[in-house]
Structures are given as C-alpha cells and as structure tokens.
Amino acid sequence: xxxxxxxxxxxxxxxxxxxxxxxxxxxxxxxxxxxxxxxxxxxxxxxxxxxxxxxxxxxxxxxxxxxxxxxxxxxxxxxxxxxxxxxxxxxxxxxxxxxxxxxxxxxxxxxxxxxxxxxxxxxxxxxxxxxxxxxxxxxxxxxxxxxxxxxxxxxxxxxxxxxxxxxxxxxxxxxxxxxxxxxxxxxxxxxxxxxxxxxxxxxxxxxxxxxxxxxxxxxxxxxxxxxxxxxxxxxxxxxxxxxxxxxxxxxxxxxxxxxxxxxxxxxxxxxxxxxxxxxxxxx
Amino acid sequence: xxxxxxxxxxxxxxxxxxxxxxxxxxxxxxxxxxxxxxxxxxxxxxxxxxxxxxxxxxxxxxxxxxxxxxxxxxxxxxxxxxxxxxxxxxxxxxxxxxxxxxxxxxxxxxxxxxxxxxxxxxxxxxxxxxxxxxxxxxxxxxxxxxxxxxxxxxxxxxxxxxxxxxxxxxxxxxxxxxxxxxxxxxxxxxxxxxxxxxxxxxxxxxxxxxxxxxxxxxxxxxxxxxxxxxxxxxxxxxxxxxxxxxxxxxxxxxxxxxxxxxxxxxxxxxxxxxxxxxxxxxxxxxxxxxxxxxxxxxxxxxxxxxxxxx
Amino acid sequence: xxxxxxxxxxxxxxxxxxxxxxxxxxxxxxxxxxxxxxxxxxxxxxxxxxxxxxxxxxxxxxxxxxxxxxxxxxxxxxxxxxxxxxxxxxxxxxxxxxxxxxxxxxxxxxxxxxxxxxxxxxxxxxxxxxxxxxxxxxxxxxxxxxxxxxxxxxxxxxxxxxxxxxxxxxxxxxxxxxxxxxxxxxxxxxxxxxxxxxxxxxxxxxxxxxxxxxxxxxxxxxxxxxxxxxxxxxxxxxxxxxxxxxxxxxxxxxxxxxxxxxxxxxxxxxxxxxxxxxxxxxxxxxxxxx
Numbered sequence: 001x002x003x004x005x006x007x008x009x010x011x012x013x014x015x016x017x018x019x020x021x022x023x024x025x026x027x028x029x030x031x032x033x034x035x036x037x038x039x040x041x042x043x044x045x046x047x048x049x050x051x052x053x054x055x056x057x058x059x060x061x062x063x064x065x066x067x068x069x070x071x072x073x074x075x076x077x078x079x080x081x082x083x084x085x086x087x088x089x090x091x092x093x094x095x096x097x098x099x100x101x102x103x104x105x106x107x108x109x110x111x112x113x114x115x116x117x118x119x120x121x122x123x124x125x126x127x128x129x130x131x132x133x134x135x136x137x138x139x140x141x142x143x144x145x146x147x148x149x150x151x152x153x154x155x156x157x158x159x160x161x162x163x164x165x166x167x168x169x170x171x172x173x174x175x176x177x178x179x180x181x182x183x184x185x186x187x188x189x190x191x192x193x194x195x196x197x198x199x200x201x202x203x204x205x206x207x208x209x210x211x212x213x214x215x216x217x218x219x220x221x222x223x224x225x226x227x228x229x230x231x232x233x234x235x236x237x238x239x240x241x242x243x244x245x246x247x248x249x250x251x252x253x254x255x256x257x258x259x260x261x262x263x264x265x266x267x268x269x270x271x272x273x274x275x276x277x278x279x280x281x282x283x
Numbered sequence: 284x285x286x287x288x289x290x291x292x293x294x295x296x297x298x299x300x301x302x303x304x305x306x307x308x309x310x311x312x313x314x315x316x317x318x319x320x321x322x323x324x325x326x327x328x329x330x331x332x333x334x335x336x337x338x339x340x341x342x343x344x345x346x347x348x349x350x351x352x353x354x355x356x357x358x359x360x361x362x363x364x365x366x367x368x369x370x371x372x373x374x375x376x377x378x379x380x381x382x383x384x385x386x387x388x389x390x391x392x393x394x395x396x397x398x399x400x401x402x403x404x405x406x407x408x409x410x411x412x413x414x415x416x417x418x419x420x421x422x423x424x425x426x427x428x429x430x431x432x433x434x435x436x437x438x439x440x441x442x443x444x445x446x447x448x449x450x451x452x453x454x455x456x457x458x459x460x461x462x463x464x465x466x467x468x469x470x471x472x473x474x475x476x477x478x479x480x481x482x483x484x485x486x487x488x489x490x491x492x493x494x495x496x497x498x499x500x501x502x503x504x505x506x507x508x509x510x511x512x513x514x515x516x517x518x519x520x521x522x523x524x525x526x527x528x529x530x531x532x533x534x535x536x537x538x539x540x541x542x543x544x545x546x547x548x549x550x551x552x553x554x555x556x557x558x559x560x561x562x563x564x565x566x567x568x569x570x571x572x573x574x575x576x577x578x579x580x581x582x583x584x585x586x587x588x589x590x591x592x593x
Numbered sequence: 594x595x596x597x598x599x600x601x602x603x604x605x606x607x608x609x610x611x612x613x614x615x616x617x618x619x620x621x622x623x624x625x626x627x628x629x630x631x632x633x634x635x636x637x638x639x640x641x642x643x644x645x646x647x648x649x650x651x652x653x654x655x656x657x658x659x660x661x662x663x664x665x666x667x668x669x670x671x672x673x674x675x676x677x678x679x680x681x682x683x684x685x686x687x688x689x690x691x692x693x694x695x696x697x698x699x700x701x702x703x704x705x706x707x708x709x710x711x712x713x714x715x716x717x718x719x720x721x722x723x724x725x726x727x728x729x730x731x732x733x734x735x736x737x738x739x740x741x742x743x744x745x746x747x748x749x750x751x752x753x754x755x756x757x758x759x760x761x762x763x764x765x766x767x768x769x770x771x772x773x774x775x776x777x778x779x780x781x782x783x784x785x786x787x788x789x790x791x792x793x794x795x796x797x798x799x800x801x802x803x804x805x806x807x808x809x810x811x812x813x814x815x816x817x818x819x820x821x822x823x824x825x826x827x828x829x830x831x832x833x834x835x836x837x838x839x840x841x842x843x844x845x846x847x848x849x850x851x852x853x854x855x856x857x858x859x860x861x862x863x864x865x866x867x868x869x870x871x872x873x874x875x876x877x878x879x880x881x882x883x
Binding site for chain 3 (some may be wrong): 284291292295299304306307310311313314316317318320321322324325327328331332372387390391393394395397398399403406407409410411412413414416417418419422423425427428429436446455458459462476485486487488489491512514515517518519522523543546551555563566567570571574575577578579581582589
C-alpha cells in the first residue's frame with residue numbers, strides 16, 4: 001500500500017538455526033522461516049521479573065495465539081515486540097533479542113517510532129482519541145505521510161470499509177469517536193492501526209471488553225486480515241484461540257511451556273502443564 | 284544493545300536530532316529553556332535580595348542593631364535603621380490572626396468534610412473560594428470602613444487603626460486557605476478507616492477527633508503552615524489597617540508596622556544604594572527566609588504523608 | 594456516611610457525655626459553616642450596597658477628575674492599566690508556565706529532577722508578592738533602568754503568575770491517563786505530535802482554569818505593581834515605558850489620601866466583581882476536567 005522503511009524491507013528472509021531448548025517433536029515439522037522471533041528474552045517491571053528465557057517464533061501471514069492464565073506475561077511479550085513495553089512505567093527488556101526479518105529491534109540505532117509503524121497494536125480497552133471518527137482513523141497517517149485532504153478521506157473510507165464500520169459511521173464521520181459503542185471503538189482502533197500499513201498486527205485481548213456480537217465481528221475480521229497481515233493475538237479464551245489461530249504458544253508464569261500448531265497444542269499437547277491448562281485444571 | 288532503562292531526559296533530544304525531526308527538536312529545546320529560566324528565577328530572586336541586603340549586615344553587631352537595638356529613625360542625625368518594630372508587629376499580627384483563624388478554620392473544615400450534606404458542601408466550596416479571591420486591598424478597605432470606626436467608638440481611640448484590627452481582618456483572609464486545605468486533608472482519609480471506627484458503635488465526633496483528625500494530622504499541619512505563610516506575607520491589608528507607626532507596639536491596641544507595610548511605605552523614598560535601601564532589603568530577606576522555611580516544612584510534611592500512606 | 598445513633602442494646606448505652614459533646618460539636622460546626630458562607634456574602638452585599646450607586650458607564654470609562662483628583666470622574670485608566678499589566682504579565686507567564694509543565698511531564702517524566710523543579714515552583718508560589726515587588730524594583734526598575742513603567746510591572750506580574758501556571762499545567766498533564774500516551778506513541782508518532790494533538794487538548798480545561806485564577810489573583814494584587822509600575826495619575830495613554838494607574842493602587846490612593854469614599858466603594862466593587870467573573874469562568878473549566 002505505501003512507504004515502508006526501506007532497510008527493513010530490503011533484507012531477505014533469513015533461515016534461522018533451530019531454537020535452543022528445542023526438543024524433538026514427532027508431528028508436522030514447523031517451517032523455519034519466521035518473520036518475528038524472540039531469543040532468550042527476559043523482561044522486568046521495575047525489579048520484578050515478568051518473562052524469563054523466552055524463545056519463540058512467529059510465522060508470516062499466520063495467526064499466532066498466545067494463551068495462558070492471567071498474569072503469565074502474555075501482554076508483556078507482545079508489548080516487547082513493538083517496543084511499547086518501554087512506554088509503560090518501569091517496563092523494560094533486560095536480556096535477549098527481538099528480531100524482525102533478522103534485524104534486532106533493540107539495537108542502539110533502531111528507531112522505535114518506525115518499528116511501531118511497522119508493527120501495530122490494539123489494546124484490550126479501546127483508546128479513542130478526543131477527536132472525530134475520521135480524525136481518529138487518520139491520526140497516524142497524518143504524521144507519517146503527506147496526503148491531500150481528498151486522499152485522506154478516501155483512505156479513511158477504505159479503512160473503515162475494511163473493518164466493516166463504514167455502513168455504521170458514514171453519516172457521523174465528524175462526530176466525536178467517544179460516542180461509538182465499545183465494539184465500534186475497537187474496530188476504529190483497528191482501522192487506525194491499519195492506516196499505518198503495518199506488516200504485523202498485535203492484539204492484546206481485543207475482545208475481552210466486548211459483547212459476543214462485537215467479538216464475532218472482530219474474529220471475522222481476523223480471518224479476513226490474515227491474508228495480508230501477520231497477526232499475533234493474546235487471549236485467555238481457549239475457544240477463541242482454537243477458532244482464529246493456526247499457531248499457538250502456551251505461557252505459564254513468565255515462561256514459554258509449549259509452542260506448536262493450534263490443532264496439535266489443544267488436541268494432543270506434549271507438556272503435562274499444557275495438558276492441565278487445556279483441560280481447565282489451571283488458569 | 285541499548286535497553287530503555289538507560290533513558291534520561293536528554294534521550295528524546297538525541298533521538299530527534301538523529302532522525303531530523305525538527306518539530307520534536309524545537310519543542311524539546313523551547314520547553315527545556317522555559318524550565319531552566321523558570322527554575323532559575325528563584326535563585327535570581329534570592330540572590331538579588333540577599334545581595335542588596337548584605338551591606339546592611341556587614342558584621343554581627345550591625346545585625347544586632349538592625350534587628351533589635353536600633354529604632355527606625357530615618358530623620359535622626361545620624362539616621363538609624365532598625366527593624367525591631369517591624370518584625371514585632373508582624374509577629375503580633377500573625378500570632379493573633381492565626382489564634383483566631385485556625386480553630387475557626389478547622390471547625391469549618393470538619394463541617395465541610397464530615398458533617399455538611401452534599402448540597403451545603405457544594406455551596407460552601409465556592410464561598411470559600413470567594414473569600415480567598417477577594418483582593419488584599421479590598422479587605423483593607425473593608426476593615427477601614429467597618430472595624431476602624433467601630434473601634435474608635437468602642438474604645439475611644441483617636442484612630443482605630445491598630446494591630447488588633449489588622450489581625451482581625453487578616454484572620455478572615457487566612458481562614459479560607461486553612462479551611463480548604465484542612466478539609467482536603469480530612470477528605471483524603473480513607474472511608475474504610477471511618478467505617479471500621481463507626482462499627483465499634485461510637486459517636487461521630489469521637490470518630491472525627493480520635494481517628495480522622497489524627498490520621499490527617501500532617502495535612503492539617505501543612506494547612507496551618509500555609510495560613511502562617513500567607514499571614515506573614517500579607518501586605519496591603521495591614522498597610523491600611525495597622526497604623527504605620529515606627530514605634531514598637533506595646534499592646535494590641537497600639538499602632539504598628541509589619542515588615543511588608545514598612546517596605547511598601549519606605550521603598551519609594553529610599554535612594555538606591557542608600558543605607559535605608561539596604562535596610563529595607565534586609566527586612567525583605569528576613570521575610571523571604573521565613574517564608575521559604577515554612578514552604579520547606581509544608582513540602583516535607585506532604586512528602587511524609589505520601590510516603591506513609593502511598 | 595451513616596450516623597450511628599444511640600447503641601440500643603439490653604445492657605449497654607452510649608455514655609451521655611459523649612452524646613452531648615457530639616451534639617454540641619455538630620451545632621458549633623453548623624454555626625461555623627454558615628458563618629463561612631455568610632461572611633463573603635456579607636462583604637459582597639456591603640460593598641454592593643454602598644458602591645452600586647457610583648457605578649455608571651462614565652465611572653468605568655472616564656479618567657479621574659475633580660479636586661482632590663479622583664473625587665469625581667471615573668476609573669477608566671485604572672481599568673485599562675490593570676488589563677495591560679495582566680495581559681503583559683501573561684505574555685511572560687504563559688510560555689514559562691505551560692512550557693515548563695509540558696517539559697516536566699512529557700520529556701522528563703520519571704527524572705529525579707522533577708520533584709526538585711516542582712519544589713522550586715512551589716517555593717516561588719509561596720513567596721509574598723511584596724518580595725516580587727522588591728525584586729522587580731531592584732532588577733527591572735533600577736538595574737535595567739526601565740524606570741517605573743508598564744514593562745517593569747508586567748514582567749514582575751508575569752513572575753508572580755508563572756509558578757501557579759506551571760504547577761497547574763503539570764497537574765493537568767499528570768491527570769491525563771498514560772494509556773493515551775501509550776496508544777498514541779504505539780502508532781509511531783513523535784512525542785510533540787502526541788502532545789499537540791491529544792495531551793494538550795485533554796489537559797486544556799485544567800490549564801485554562803489555573804490561568805484564569807492566576808490572572809485574577811495578579812489583577813488584584815497591589816504590592817508588586819505599587820513599586821514597579823503604578824502612579825497616581827496618568828495623562829498619557831497606556832504605553833510600555835510610562836507608569837500606569839491600576840485598580841488596586843487607585844483604591845489605595847483613594848483611601849490613603851482620603852479622597853473619596855464613594856469612589857472607593859465603586860472601585861472596590863469593580864475589583865470584586867471582576868474577580869467573581871474570573872472565578873465563575875474557571876469553575877466550569879474545572880468541573881469539565883472531572
């Protein structure tokens with residue numbers, strides 16, 4: 001769609017060595033070309049340790065679900081992926097690397113703003129800015145690009161149609177966004193993120209504050225968007241994870257316990273702890 | 284590998300410079316400049332006042348003379364500049380004003396925070412703000428046309444201007460500040476504490492005096508300190524009402540001249556660099572020192588409150 | 594908050610002394626509370642009763658006249674002078690105060706310098722106005738040789754106002770939840786863009802309220818302007834290098850020289866009504882924040 005950071009686009013996808021701590025899993029071999037990967041990462045909030053020795057990969061144009069009981073560090077992980085962890089008071093990555101197409105996101109010369117443009121995020125509670133619906137959608141675009149007013153309106157329309165909001169808001173584009181319902185606001189946040197033309201969309205429990213109808217809307221959107229974007233979704237709802245994702249990661253108390261395809265993780269987990277979680281004994 | 288923990292407030296500046304974000308760069312530099320200029324005004328003010336006051340106190344005996352021994356006689360031969368009458372007046376006026384205002388203000392605070400129903404409270408708040416907002420010169424005028432004639436009639440004085448009248452009006456001026464700060468301190472006591480006390484079946488006043496006020500004590504102290512600072516620094520009202528006499532007041536019905544009134548009266552007639560000029564600055568330095576000390580006290584009380592109760 | 598009555602059980606009763614004390618204190622508190630309401634109303638009513646008959650369009654616009662000067666005519670130049678001083682002062686205070694508040698909360702948010710700068714601002718806010726007058730006199734009038742002038746007075750008033758505005762701006766920005774900053778920066782925009790588009794619009798009612806209050810306070814304070822800017826009478830208009838008449842110093846002059854008590858009531862009423870308008874303006878701005 002648009003301008004993308006040239007350095008990040010130009011590099012070929014590297015073939016990465018096998019994961020450390022990897023064990024021999026008998027089932028289908030995982031493709032080794034990953035868009036995003038995390039190597040041996042620790043994170044802290046202040047002095048409290050949240051994630052420990054996390055190594056995982058996220059495959060391109062697939063939906064990866066991160067599941068686990070509450071408080072196990074799922075949100076921290078995805079915030080570390082687009083460098084919004086450091087915006088939280090006290091949050092920081094203390095060890096390890098995050099690689100996007102082979103480039104270290106935490107290198108000294110990495111630009112957090114460019115990273116956040118490439119890797120977008122929507123939060124659990126939709127945060128709409130105190131401006132109109134149209135201005136909300138165009139907020140990031142107005143900063144990153146120079147478009148005429150006409151092009152901006154067209155872009156806003158395109159995005160709102162993509163997230164299925166156009167029919168509902170086209171008569172009130174200039175009304176304050178705060179007047180929308182929770183589900184509409186969440187879709188608005190999604191449109192706002194899509195406006196930056198990211199490659200990856202992170203979702204931090206996007207449906208937990210929404211009613212079932214709105215949740216269905218968002219899940220349908222995910223199914224549509226995964227053709228063009230890599231999606232990583234944190235969810236505590238196991239059935240949602242089974243519905244929307246192809247890959248899954250199970251976390252417990254800050255550590256990655258098991259990673260695999262969704263089908264394998266939920267039907268035939270290898271780790272006993274995963275089995276306990278899937279059968280509802282923990283979490 | 285740079286992790287976010289290495290951030291200082293210069294980090295956004297370096298980042299903006301590297302990325303050629305001129306808008307970001309200019310905002311950082313202008314706002315940083317305003318902080319530097321703003322914060323340094325305190326040192327400028329203190330520095331200037333102390334510098335101009337220094338010639339008046341170049342040795343210890345001189346200081347004693349300034350503060351205690353000498354009277355204020357600019358027309359004597361040789362002219363003598365002592366500010367005893369001024370700080371004694373300030374002390375008298377302040378002590379009397381606080382003695383009247385603090386109990387009343389605490390009563391109003393207890394009323395506002397604990398006893399008044401919501402409708403009355405919502406009406407009381409703007410009234411206190413009104414009281415606090417009336418300019419000092421209007422208070423002086425009000426006292427001049429109401430209290431001064433009454434004192435003259437009642438006590439048969441030649442002129443009703445006196446320490447007592449000034450202190451009465453000052454008490455009214457200080458009341459809203461002490462009351463609203465103390466009320467806020469009382470309101471910040473957590474409701475759970477009150478509920479636990481009531482659950483033991485005691486009366487309301489028992490809860491207020493034994494539990495709520497005790498818990499809010501640092502906040503109440505800082506409210507009183509605030510009142511003290513305002514009373515000491517008050518200028519126009521005492522200028523109009525205290526009488527402007529350069530003799531040391533011996534009773535509350537005497538006329539006096541607090542430090543602020545002394546400065547306003549004499550500065551216009553003091554030649555720059557003269558002995559009187561430096562003496563006035565010395566008086567001002569004394570005032571400023573006391574005020575800064577009181578502010579330090581308030582600040583440390585607030586910090587202690589935050590540290591104790593989070 | 595439920596008020597417990599007498600503990601009615603078979604064997605125990607609240608001691609009657611405690612009940613009597615409680616009722617007595619409640620009564621006292623009500624008396625004090627009503628006095629706190631009656632006092633400002635009383636002062637206002639008193640001033641209005643005596644001063645209203647003086648108020649007229651001529652009073653508000655014409656210059657002082659009559660013998661002694663001020664016994665007739667009006668207070669027009671004083672009103673203009675006060676407005677000019679406060680306006681000029683805001684030109685100094687707004688950048689220092691708002692800029693400082695922005696830096697403290699957006700760029701230096703977790704630095705250990707912030708409490709220090711806040712303490713400095715609170716010290717400055719607590720310094721008596723007469724000390725600002727002394728400082729303005731020695732620095733601006735004498736050292737910079739600005740003479741007694743509108744410029745000297747405006748800068749002095751600006752210094753009086755700016756700590757209040759800085760503290761207010763800092764508090765208003767602190768009150769904006771950090772999730773807004775997170776959501777905005779997560780879209781890859783720069784800090785200045787987020788400040789301009791989201792944080793300042795969210796914080797501006799609180800900032801506006803504190804600016805109005807600071808301006809009202811400065812308009813009524815005579816001490817800083819008495820020694821830096823004001824004079825008894827100006828024949829010229831309002832210019833930067835000439836002294837100006839101001840409302841509070843004019844009121845003082847009317848009293849001190851026993852010129853005219855009628856006009857003094859009128860001047861006092863104008864001052865108080867002006868301050869009331871300012872408070873009334875600030876009130877909805879503060880309510881909107883909550």
